[in-house]
Amino acid sequence: MTEHTTKDHAALAGDFNIDENRVDWHDETLWWVRAKRDKAVNQLPEWEALREAASLIKHNVLANLDTYLLQFEANAIANGVKVHWAADADEHNKIVHSILQDSQVTRMVKSKSMLTEECGLNEFLSKKGIEVIDSDLGERIVQLAEEAPSHIVLPCIHKKKEEIGELFHKHLGTPAGVSDPQFLTDTARAHLREVFLTRKATLTGVNFAIAETGEIVVCTNEGNADMGVNLADVHIASMGIEKLIPEKKHLSVFLRVLTRSATGQPITTYSSHFKSPAKGKEMHIILVDNGRTEQLGREDFRNSLKCIRCGACMNTCPVYRRSGGHSYHTAIAGPIGSILAPNLDMEKYGDLPFASTLCGSCSNVCPVKINIHEQLYKWRQVIVKAGHAPAAKKISMKAMALTLASPTAYNMAGKTARWVLKHAPFAVNNSLNPWYKHRDMPESPERSFKEWYSVNRKSSK
Amino acid sequence: MSTSKSKELILKRTAANKPEQSLLPDISFFEKNIKGSLDAFSTVLTAIGGSVYLIHDLAELVAVANEKYAKDSRIYSTVPEIQKLIKQTPLESNDGHDLENVELAIIKAHFAVAENGAVWITDDLMDNRTLPFICQHLAVIINENDIVPTMHEAYLHPATKHYNYGSFIAGPSKTADIEQSLVLGAHGPKSMTIFVLLNPDQS
Amino acid sequence: MTVGLFIPCYVDQFYPGAAIATLQLLEKLGVNVVYPLNQTCCGQPMANSGFEHLTGGCNDLFLKNFSEFDYIVAPSGSCVLHIREHLHDDKSPGGKTPVSQKVYELTSFLTDILKVTSLPAKFPFKVGMHQSCHGQRGLHLSQMSELVAPAFSKPGSLLNMVEGIEIIPLNRVDECCGFGGTFCVAEEAVSSKMGIDRVADHLDHGAEYITGVDMSCLMHMEGILNRQGSKVKVIHIAEILNAG
Numbered sequence: 001m002t003e004h005t006t007k008d009h010a011a012l013a014g015d016f017n018i019d020e021n022r023v024d025w026h027d028e029t030l031w032w033v034r035a036k037r038d039k040a041v042n043q044l045p046e047w048e049a050l051r052e053a054a055s056l057i058k059h060n061v062l063a064n065l066d067t068y069l070l071q072f073e074a075n076a077i078a079n080g081v082k083v084h085w086a087a088d089a090d091e092h093n094k095i096v097h098s099i100l101q102d103s104q105v106t107r108m109v110k111s112k113s114m115l116t117e118e119c120g121l122n123e124f125l126s127k128k129g130i131e132v133i134d135s136d137l138g139e140r141i142v143q144l145a146e147e148a149p150s151h152i153v154l155p156c157i158h159k160k161k162e163e164i165g166e167l168f169h170k171h172l173g174t175p176a177g178v179s180d181p182q183f184l185t186d187t188a189r190a191h192l193r194e195v196f197l198t199r200k201a202t203l204t205g206v207n208f209a210i211a212e213t214g215e216i217v218v219c220t221n222e223g224n225a226d227m228g229v230n231l232a233d234v235h236i237a238s239m240g241i242e243k244l245i246p247e248k249k250h251l252s253v254f255l256r257v258l259t260r261s262a263t264g265q266p267i268t269t270y271s272s273h274f275k276s277p278a279k280g281k282e283m284h285i286i287l288v289d290n291g292r293t294e295q296l297g298r299e300d301f302r303n304s305l306k307c308i309r310c311g312a313c314m315n316t317c318p319v320y321r322r323s324g325g326h327s328y329h330t331a332i333a334g335p336i337g338s339i340l341a342p343n344l345d346m347e348k349y350g351d352l353p354f355a356s357t358l359c360g361s362c363s364n365v366c367p368v369k370i371n372i373h374e375q376l377y378k379w380r381q382v383i384v385k386a387g388h389a390p391a392a393k394k395i396s397m398k399a400m401a402l403t404l405a406s407p408t409a410y411n412m413a414g415k416t417a418r419w420v421l422k423h424a425p426f427a428v429n430n431s432l433n434p435w436y437k438h439r440d441m442p443e444s445p446e447r448s449f450k451e452w453y454s455v456n457r458k459s460s461k
Numbered sequence: 462m463s464t465s466k467s468k469e470l471i472l473k474r475t476a477a478n479k480p481e482q483s484l485l486p487d488i489s490f491f492e493k494n495i496k497g498s499l500d501a502f503s504t505v506l507t508a509i510g511g512s513v514y515l516i517h518d519l520a521e522l523v524a525v526a527n528e529k530y531a532k533d534s535r536i537y538s539t540v541p542e543i544q545k546l547i548k549q550t551p552l553e554s555n556d557g558h559d560l561e562n563v564e565l566a567i568i569k570a571h572f573a574v575a576e577n578g579a580v581w582i583t584d585d586l587m588d589n590r591t592l593p594f595i596c597q598h599l600a601v602i603i604n605e606n607d608i609v610p611t612m613h614e615a616y617l618h619p620a621t622k623h624y625n626y627g628s629f630i631a632g633p634s635k636t637a638d639i640e641q642s643l644v645l646g647a648h649g650p651k652s653m654t655i656f657v658l659l660n661p662d663q664s
Numbered sequence: 665m666t667v668g669l670f671i672p673c674y675v676d677q678f679y680p681g682a683a684i685a686t687l688q689l690l691e692k693l694g695v696n697v698v699y700p701l702n703q704t705c706c707g708q709p710m711a712n713s714g715f716e717h718l719t720g721g722c723n724d725l726f727l728k729n730f731s732e733f734d735y736i737v738a739p740s741g742s743c744v745l746h747i748r749e750h751l752h753d754d755k756s757p758g759g760k761t762p763v764s765q766k767v768y769e770l771t772s773f774l775t776d777i778l779k780v781t782s783l784p785a786k787f788p789f790k791v792g793m794h795q796s797c798h799g800q801r802g803l804h805l806s807q808m809s810e811l812v813a814p815a816f817s818k819p820g821s822l823l824n825m826v827e828g829i830e831i832i833p834l835n836r837v838d839e840c841c842g843f844g845g846t847f848c849v850a851e852e853a854v855s856s857k858m859g860i861d862r863v864a865d866h867l868d869h870g871a872e873y874i875t876g877v878d879m880s881c882l883m884h885m886e887g888i889l890n891r892q893g894s895k896v897k898v899i900h901i902a903e904i905l906n907a908g
Contacts, residue, residue, distance in 0.1 A: 010851045017853035027861070029641055031836070038809065046491060047812040053491070059483035066475040079625075085468035095464065137647060138638035154638065161640045181642035192648060197558060223594045223634040223649025230590040231557055241471065246485060248621070252612040253488055255629070256576075266505065266577035267612075267631050270649070276625040278590055279555070289471045297478030316810065318840045322854050355851060357844025357858075358712065360801035364810035377712065384714030397715040403704075404673070405721025410704040414677040434849040438856035439887025442678045449676045449683035453699050457687075 008351035013323035026158060027321040033154070034315040036264025037365065044256075053253050055369035058306035061244050062296065068211040068244045069287065075214025076285055079276040084286045089119035092288045096121060096203065096236055097128055099284055103234050105130075105201040111218065111225035112136040113205030114152050114309060115238050115288060117331040121203075132203075133195050135224040137188050144171045150325030152332055153262050153311035158324050192224070202228035206239035206285070207308070208254055212247040215275035216285065219258065219268040226272050235274070235283045241292050242305040254308060257367035261312040295343045300378045304339045306368040313362035313372060319355055328352060335362035339375040342383060350388040353379035411450065418444045492617070497575035497608030499657065506578035509632040510645050512654045519543055519602070522656045526565060526600065534564035539588045540602065543567055557591030566596035566650075570630075571620035572607035573655070579631035580655065581615065583624035590626055599633070599650040605659050666696045668733035670726075670767070672740045673705040675879045675900075682879050682900035686739040686770055689906040693778055697737075700729040708746040712845045716750060723751050727763050735777065736767040739902050741799020741877045744769040749802070769803055770902055771819040771877055780822065786908030788828030792871035793820060794862070794885070795838040796878035805877065809838050819877055819901055826904060832869040839865075843884040859888045867896060874898045 007015075017023055041047045061068060073083045086092035092115075100108060108125070110116065110132055122132045122143075134143045138155030142148065144167045149155030156164070165179035174187050204225045208217040216237055218225040229235045245254060259265045277283035296302050314320045314334035325333035330341045330349055338356065341349035353376045362372040383389070389397075403409045420427050422444035429436055447455075503513040516522055523546045526536060537552075537560065538544050552559065560566075568587065570580035580601050584590055593599055609615050621627070634649030645651055667690060671683045690697045706726060707719035726747070730736045738744050747767045752759040774780045799805040799819075806817035823829055842848070842858025849855075863885050866874050874889075874896065876882055882898035889896050 010853075013851060014853040017857055020857070023857060032641065042812050044812070050491070053486045053488050056483065056486040057488075059480075060485045063480050063483045065479050066472050069472065069475065084464045085471055086464070087467040087470055091467060135648065136638075137636045141638065154641075156638060157641075159640075161642070164639055181639040182644050184639055185636060185644040185647060189646060189648060196648070197561060221635050221637075222647035224647070226594045226628065227591070227648045230594060241475070249488070249613075249616045252491070252616045255612050263637070265509070267574075267579055267629065269509075269631050269634055270628055271579070271631075272626070272628040273624070274626060278584075278626070287468075287471070289467075289474070293471060293474035293478055296475065296480075299480075302478075302480060318842065318858050319851070319854050322857050354714075354847070355854075357797065357840050357842060357847050357855075359797035359840035359844075361797075361808075361810055361838075361840070364801060364808055380712070380714035381716050385717065389714060393713070397710055397713060397718060400710055401715070401718035401721060404707065404710075405704070405725055407702040407704055407725070410673070414673070418677060434852040435887070437852055438860070438891060439884065440890035442883055442886065445678060445680050447680060449671050449680035450701060452680055452684060453687075454701065457699065 007329070009323065009327050009329070009355040010351065012327035012329065013355070016324050016327055017322065023322050025160075026324060029157060030315045030321045033263060034365075037261055037312060037315065040260040040264040040266065050253055050257050051367055051369050054257050054367055055306065057245060057250050057253060058368050061242070061246060062302060062305055065241065065244070065296065068246060069241060072209055072211040072214055072244055073287075075212070077214070079214050080283070081214065081277065082282070082284045084284060086286055086288045086290070089290050092119045092238065092286055092290065093121050093124040095286050096238070097125060097130070099234065099236055100130060100201055103201060103282070105234065107131045107133070107199055108201045108203060109195050109199040109228045109232070110134050111202065111204040111220065111228050112139055113203065113238055114332060115205060115240055116203065117149065118290065119288070133192075133199075135192050135195065135228055136220070137185065137222060140188060140192065141167060148326065148331070150333065151311060151314055152309050158326070196227045196231050199228070200232050201234040201236065202232040203236040203238060204229060206237050206243050207258070208251060209239055209244045209285075210248050210251070211244050213275065215273050217251060217271060217273050219271050221269045223270050226270055229274065230278070233281050235277060235281070237274070237283070237285045238288060239285065241287050241289055242307070258308055258310055261310040261365065261367040291344045295340070298343065301339060301343065301375055303370050304336065304375060306370050307336050308368055310367055312365040312367065316361045316365045318359065318361070319357065323355070328355070335372045335376070336370070339372060339379060342379050346383055346386055347388055350383040353383065414448055418448070488613070491611070492613045493610050495610060496606070497573065497610040497614070499605060499608055501575040502573050502578060502608055505576065506632060506655060509578050510635060511578060511632040512652070514654060514656050515659055516656050517659055520546060522567065522600070522602065523547060526567065530565050535562050536565045536567065537563045537592065537596070538567035539586060539592070540567060540569055552588060555589065557589045557595065560589060560591055560595050563592070563596040565598045565600060566592050567600045567602070568593060569602045572609055572615070572618055573603050574612060574615050574629065575608055576611045577631050579629040581618070581620060581627060581629055583620065583627035585624065593628070593630060594649045596650050598652045598654070600654045600656060601630070602656045602658060605657050665734045666698060668730045668736040669697050669699040670703060670706070670730065670736050670738040670743070671699070672738065672743045672879065674883065675739065678883070679879050679900065682739055682902050685900065685902040685906040686737070689902055690737065692906070693774070693780065695778070698733070703729045706743040706747050707751065708743060709845055711746060711750050723753055726751065727753055727761065731763050733766065735773065736763070737770055737773045738767065739770045739877070739900060740879065741769045741796050741803050741805060742880060745798040745802035769799055769805065769877060771822055772803065772805055774822055775818045783822065783825040783905055784908070785826040785905050786828055787826045787904045789872045790830045790832050790870050791823070791904070792832050792834060792866035792869065792874045793823065794841060794874055794876035794881055796876045796881045797838075797840050799877045800838060822905055823901070827908070829904070832866070832871050834865050834869060836865060841881045841884055843880050848884060855884075856888065859884050863888050867894070871896055875901050875904055877901055
């Protein structure tokens with residue numbers, strides 16, 4: 001699993017931008033997904049009302065999270081489901097392992113779960129000698145490539161079909177040079193069918209957990225969650241505690257907004273409601289905190305927990321499209337990732353809130369109305385106050401603050417800048433000036449507006 | 462740390478950190494008190510790769526199936542009338558693996574949702590939970606009257622009240638994970654056909 | 665009514681033409697405009713970099729200079745948004761000071777306060793309208809493509825009053841140009857790629873000029889255009905509305 005622990009987003013994005021054609025391809029592919037979303041939502045005149053309803057339901061969930069957690073647990077247990085609680089990623093992984101050990105399982109199939117990416121489950125189990133096969137096609141592809149998914153809904157959006165063809169040739173025996181998506185998918189279908197038929201334990205994520213009934217809902221287009229669970233003896237469902245919704249009827253709102261936001265489809269092919277395990281089988285739900293209660297306590301950032309993991313913010317983000325998910329060096333990338341990750345480790349992920357122009361597009365496609373761009377701004381203040389700004393930046397910002405607080409200093413600085421641009425352009429028109437790499441500097445006017453005004457108008461102050 | 466200690470800790474932290482009360486919205490105004498349109502349903506389902514046949518009785522369905530599928534393909538149905546028509550041998554075990562070679566599964570759904578082409582199927586209509594997913598092709602029967610306009614009416618329908626397992630299934634299994642090229646038949650059925658049983662007075 | 669004119673720092677220093685046009689336009693529309701000579705900056709470059717806590721001096725200077733006016737008008741969506749949302753003092757530590765709420769971006773001042781319905785301007789050219797993000801999504805100067813909501817545009821409605829102007833269509837009507845303040849140098853690669861793509865959209869549709877409410881976006885796009893040797897020019901909307 002690749003992990004860029006030393007390079008920050010700017011450096012990784014710089015690497016990503018070396019191949020401009022590839023950036024264009026990545027950008028246009030994701031813009032097209034945004035365009036499909038636009039087409040779908042514009043067919044619902046009630047779209048904005050749905051967003052508001054989804055947002056209010058989630059606000060209610062956060063305000064009553066402890067109550068709903070207890071209600072959910074009680075109902076799940078009454079349904080014959082075993083409920084586990086994990087305070088952190090490590091505990092979650094250990095619980096999964098112990099469930100597998102109890103069932104003498106050494107090979108598990110997984111349906112999509114970004115939570116397990118967050119927890120590093122696959123590596124943990126691998127070290128314990130447990131084989132995990134990801135069954136979502138995109139996840140299987142990145143698993144074969146030994147990479148992390150780059151997008152929470154479209155895991156291998158960064159991979160071209162020729163590259164996927166090569167991977168399948170190497171690992172699944174397809175002929176070299178074949179890249180036809182139908183052929184490759186048929187190959188994966190056969191390969192993963194064999195996996196489904198032979199595995200005794202399946203792990204899924206959870207899209208929604210209903211407090212009122214204790215059931216969980218898993219949404220897929222491929223049917224891999226249902227294939228995996230229904231053929232196995234043990235179902236393990238891992239969920240972040242924020243995935244709760246109060247009542248079953250609220251699913252009507254969420255199932256209408258989720259997939260339209262994610263891919264522009266009215267609904268995923270399968271929206272499966274798992275309430276009680278089949279006779280003779282086991283179902284486990286693991287409720288995971290891993291920093292969520294901490295985020296809950298952050299007044300400015302708790303609304304990030306409304307997230308239903310649709311990925312719309314990534315598709316619309318002009319920076320994400322042109323830097324790719326891996327530039328964010330965290331399980332969940334893009335705008336939502338940039339307001340979730342600093343809560344886990346402010347130093348490691350302190351670069352992410354700055355990987356944005358604060359354009360606000362994300363907040364306005366978010367189906368649950370998370371004020372992402374405002375939280376990005378606020379995280380910047382928190383991160384700098386916590387001391388995670390580079391020393392040079394601190395000095396230059398202090399200098400800027402002093403200059404801008406004094407009209408005399410400001411006028412002097414402005415005049416100097418204009419003089420340098422005019423008479424000593426080489427001082428700024430060089431490789432030390434990042435602006436200059438792809439852009440010319442502005443021209444230096446004869447006079448500032450202030451100077452013009454002093455000559456051409458009288459001022460009262 | 463034991464799971465019960467973690468439970469205590471998580472609940473304690475949640476209680477301490479949660480925001481002020483925020484009331485649930487009333488979502489009843491999203492409900493349209495109208496029937497779902499068969500035309501709308503068919504349009505959406507066709508657009509997402511499914512097919513729709515209008516039939517007057519189940520014998521018509523069997524005729525279509527016999528035409529499309531080879532004589533030695535295994536056809537499995539949960540519907541007694543169809544089981545008779547195709548002379549189906551009863552399922553001997555509870556094991557979903559025994560359905561692995563089913564070419565065509567013919568089942569019923571409780572109702573359909575017009576806005577997204579989905580049908581609602583619960584475990585009591587499946588015989589075995591693997592059936593709607595493990596078959597190569599899926600055929601589902603709905604009654605013409607059992608179509609609701611949106612998900613709001615769907616969750617008001619009595620069939621969504623009690624089940625152990627249920628799924629909204631909208632069209633054939635699919636993926637677009639390879640360069641956004643849509644491919645039907647990822648892991649679940651490669652095709653899905655809805656047979657709409659028309660009202661008797663419609664012939 | 666007396667209006668205090670607030671000119672963004674980089675407009676004051678590098679694009680005085682936009683400021684002159686703003687002043688002249690307001691005066692033409694019968695407004696009594698005063699430009700406090702001791703103004704400097706709104707503090708946004710520091711705030712957006714995480715140094716909001718250093719903007720006190722800047723904020724105090726702004727409040728001192730502008731507290732007496734009925735309205736404060738600035739030819740910038742970005743600065744106005746920052747002032748409205750983030751400018752704070754001891755009395756209003758969370759922002760939204762009484763003075764902040766009187767600050768208007770130029771085009772919205774014309775449409776909402778002056779209620780301008782015609783302009784004697786002439787600008788017979790093909791013009792691409794760039795929807796600067798902070799003005800559009802922050803100040804709601806025009807409708808954004810993300811929402812399912814009726815279309816409208818305050819700057820657009822003013823441009824439509826200009827004789828001879830042809831507003832060109834675009835593929836992506838409101839994608840960000842990539843300037844983003846210190847982002848333009850801190851994330852140089854992505855910033856310039858965004859600017860190159862934005863410019864290409866305008867060029868593909870035959871723009872002779874690119875305009876908008878924020879000179880910062882235009883400065884960034886101008887840098888790219890000049891590097892490409894393009895004949896296309898950027899021009900602040902105030903200069904178009906004041907033209908002819």
